[in-house]
Amino acid sequence: MATLELSAIRKSFGPVEVLHGVDLAVADGEMIVIVGASGCGKSTLLRIAAGLEIPSQGRVRIAGRDVTALEPADRDIAMVFQNYALYPHMSVAQNMGYGLKIRGLPRAEIDRRVREAAALLGIEALLDRRPRQLSGGQRQRVAMGRAIVREPKLFLFDEPLSNLDAKLRVQMRAEIRRLQRRLGVTSLFVTHDQVEAMTLGDRLVVMHQGHAAQVATPMEIWAKPADTYVAGFIGSPAMNFLKGRLTEGGRAVALEAGPTIRFADGPRPGPEGLPLTIGIRPEHVRAEAGGLALTLTLDLVEPLGSEAVLHGRLPNGEALVVKLAGPGPRDGTLPVALPAEALHVFVAEGGRRLDPAGG
Amino acid sequence: MSTTEATQGLALPAEAAPPRRAGGSDRVAHAILLLGVVLFALPLWIVLMGSTHDAATIGRGEVPLLPGGHAVENYTAAWQRGGAGVPGGRMLWNSTVMALSIALGKIAISIISAYAVVFFRFPFRKAAFWSIFITLMLPVEVRIFPTFKVVSDLGMVNTYAGLIIPVIASATATLLFRQFFMTIPDEFVEAAKMDGAGPLRFFWDVVLPLSRTNMAALFVILFVYGWNQYLWPLLVATSADVETVVIGMVKMIGSEANTEWNIVMATCVLALLPPVAVVILMQRWFVKGLTETEK
Numbered sequence: 177m178a179t180l181e182l183s184a185i186r187k188s189f190g191p192v193e194v195l196h197g198v199d200l201a202v203a204d205g206e207m208i209v210i211v212g213a214s215g216c217g218k219s220t221l222l223r224i225a226a227g228l229e230i231p232s233q234g235r236v237r238i239a240g241r242d243v244t245a246l247e248p249a250d251r252d253i254a255m256v257f258q259n260y261a262l263y264p265h266m267s268v269a270q271n272m273g274y275g276l277k278i279r280g281l282p283r284a285e286i287d288r289r290v291r292e293a294a295a296l297l298g299i300e301a302l303l304d305r306r307p308r309q310l311s312g313g314q315r316q317r318v319a320m321g322r323a324i325v326r327e328p329k330l331f332l333f334d335e336p337l338s339n340l341d342a343k344l345r346v347q348m349r350a351e352i353r354r355l356q357r358r359l360g361v362t363s364l365f366v367t368h369d370q371v372e373a374m375t376l377g378d379r380l381v382v383m384h385q386g387h388a389a390q391v392a393t394p395m396e397i398w399a400k401p402a403d404t405y406v407a408g409f410i411g412s413p414a415m416n417f418l419k420g421r422l423t424e425g426g427r428a429v430a431l432e433a434g435p436t437i438r439f440a441d442g443p444r445p446g447p448e449g450l451p452l453t454i455g456i457r458p459e460h461v462r463a464e465a466g467g468l469a470l471t472l473t474l475d476l477v478e479p480l481g482s483e484a485v486l487h488g489r490l491p492n493g494e495a496l497v498v499k500l501a502g503p504g505p506r507d508g509t510l511p512v513a514l515p516a517e518a519l520h521v522f523v524a525e526g527g528r529r530l531d532p533a534g535g
Numbered sequence: 536m537s538t539t540e541a542t543q544g545l546a547l548p549a550e551a552a553p554p555r556r557a558g559g560s561d562r563v564a565h566a567i568l569l570l571g572v573v574l575f576a577l578p579l580w581i582v583l584m585g586s587t588h589d590a591a592t593i594g595r596g597e598v599p600l601l602p603g604g605h606a607v608e609n610y611t612a613a614w615q616r617g618g619a620g621v622p623g624g625r626m627l628w629n630s631t632v633m634a635l636s637i638a639l640g641k642i643a644i645s646i647i648s649a650y651a652v653v654f655f656r657f658p659f660r661k662a663a664f665w666s667i668f669i670t671l672m673l674p675v676e677v678r679i680f681p682t683f684k685v686v687s688d689l690g691m692v693n694t695y696a697g698l699i700i701p702v703i704a705s706a707t708a709t710l711l712f713r714q715f716f717m718t719i720p721d722e723f724v725e726a727a728k729m730d731g732a733g734p735l736r737f738f739w740d741v742v743l744p745l746s747r748t749n750m751a752a753l754f755v756i757l758f759v760y761g762w763n764q765y766l767w768p769l770l771v772a773t774s775a776d777v778e779t780v781v782i783g784m785v786k787m788i789g790s791e792a793n794t795e796w797n798i799v800m801a802t803c804v805l806a807l808l809p810p811v812a813v814v815i816l817m818q819r820w821f822v823k824g825l826t827e828t829e830k
């Protein structure tokens with residue numbers, strides 16, 4: 177078992193820098209999910225860990241050993257590719273055992289390991305088939321098997337589920353999680369799907385334009401997003417953002433939409449009038465009339481059975497999405513309240529989270 | 536199964552359904568087809584029949600359309616004695632060696648060149664590729680005199696090496712393999728790196744097996760090309776030791792006034808057999824390769 181440490185990783189392709197100094201420490205047996213929009217550098221980071229790309233700057237350490245200059249094969253790792261990359265002319269068993277054969281393991285040992293992995297994944301019956309005779313889910317399992325037989329220090333996954341249909345994806349997701357727990361192998365998993373990220377990861381790395389915007393547990397990220405990008409990326413429907421200014425000596429925000437709301441968790445540091453972005457998740461907006469209620473003019477209602485997602489505009493023109501239990505109203509207007517304890521406070525410029533002083 | 540049967544069952548009435556065209560135009564179409572078949576097949580048929588008659592029959596100017604009784608005699612003579620001093624067996628052997636070496640050599644060299652150009656980053660890679668590409672525009676005929684000079688200075692006239700080496704590089708095959716290699720997903724290369732396969736192992740264990748179909752197809756084309764070579768062997772193979780069957784036949788016809796046409800035709804039939812055999816044999820392999828591998 178092993179740890180993985182990426183320190184100050186930078187990567188340029190020609191003149192374009194795509195990773196701007198990423199730090200990440202993966203603990204032994206931990207599953208870390210790298211999540212972010214397409215093109216933000218997730219795969220590049222994973223491939224640097226794999227040794228398929230050489231970082232322009234920074235070091236990669238596996239189990240404390242600096243492997244930055246080592247070939248992928250010498251890093252004692254295994255990777256599952258998005259398109260599985262199973263060799264079409266080899267049987268499933270040959271595909272799984274190929275790496276071991278190259279390492280010069282005795283045939284009996286290769287056989288034993290392949291059988292063991294196949295049993296673990298429930299693909300014993302497929303060992304003699306060719307990849308093209310398999311369904312997407314089966315190929316996925318074989319690709320996993322190929323990684324497992326190597327008994328590596330580190331598993332790397334690059335969007336391994338994105339070629340599966342929705343139902344299978346959920347099933348394989350759970351299976352990968354179970355397997356990873358059971359084997360206890362340190363893992364790095366790349367996805368652009370936030371649900372996948374939230375359900376799979378012990379911790380997430382939310383990547384944004386070549387930076388690690390936040391590294392934390394899924395719940396931490398959901399509850400305390402480090403900036404507006406992370407806040408908007410994690411959670412569905414996405415968090416609402418409203419404009420406001422710091423007021424009352426940092427104790428409250430004056431929303432452009434009207435009300436001034438006192439922070440529930442204490443005053444924020446910063447000059448009076450500091451432009452803020454206030455975030456609130458759609459499920460935290462309450463539909464109730466009252467002192468601080470705003471009038472939401474609905475323009476779209478999406479009923480989802482047990483709940484409804486309402487899209488509307490506040491009097492000042494800002495958009496607000498509300499998620500309510502029950503069927504919700506059809507159209508018209510709705511009085512809404514923004515509970516102080518559900519607000520996320522960000523500095524408007526740069527989008528950084530602004531926490532209470534000393535808190 | 537049942538669905539295919541059903542559709543086949545449906546197809547029958549559908550086929551009968553379109554109104555029959557006027558018998559006249561149908562007959563014209565058939566006549567043209569028949570004419571085509573005759574134009575292609577008749578010369579072959581005449582050669583085949585001619586090779587079974589004695590020299591006198593053809594000498595009289597008859598064109599036999601039915602088999603005669605001298606087949607064994609003619610073929611034995613063609614094989615053992617030949618028409619212009621070189622036994623047919625010897626010429627066939629020379630042609631086989633030349634065509635096989637050219638086909639295999641071209642495949643080996645071009646697949647390795649394409650592998651280098653596609654999978655490796657090295658200085659002047661682009662330049663290497665373009666210089667291969669440009670040689671496409673330089674067929675043997677264009678460079679034939681300088682090539683002959685080099686070959687003769689090297690003492691390779693009238694050797695197999697002289698026959699084979701000057702035509703063994705193939706820009707066309709290199710480009711074909713290059714196109715094919717570019718369709719091999721990067722993920723295979725990366726998976727192989729993870730597996731610890733170096734460049735040679737990757738070539739041997741992944742690239743070659745995936746290229747089987749392409750190699751089979753190219754082998755057919757290149758073997759026939761090599762077999763039918765004329766201009767270069769005419770220049771460089773002047774001794775009996777390395778004379779190819781194509782050259783031999785031309786000599787048989789050209790050298791003497793009293794050409795033994797029956798022997799020429801028998802040699803001709805013999806010369807046809809290897810390329811036909813290669814096409815037929817490789818066809819099966821080719822189809823097998825197609826059904827068994829995919830990317």
Ligand SMILES: Nc1ncnc2c1ncn2[C@@H]1O[C@H](COP(=O)(O)OP(=O)(O)O)[C@@H](O)[C@H]1O
Pocket residue numbers: 189194212213214215216217218219220221
């Ligand atoms: N080999 C490469 N050459 C040039 N640019 C690349 C290369 N690989 C990736 N990039 C660029 O780096 C950025 C990040 O790519 P990638 O890590 O694949 O993103 P992601 O996996 O998050 O979608 C993209 O803008 C992509 O175009």
Ligand SMILES: [Mg+2]
Pocket residue numbers: 218219220335
């Ligand atoms: Mg990617």
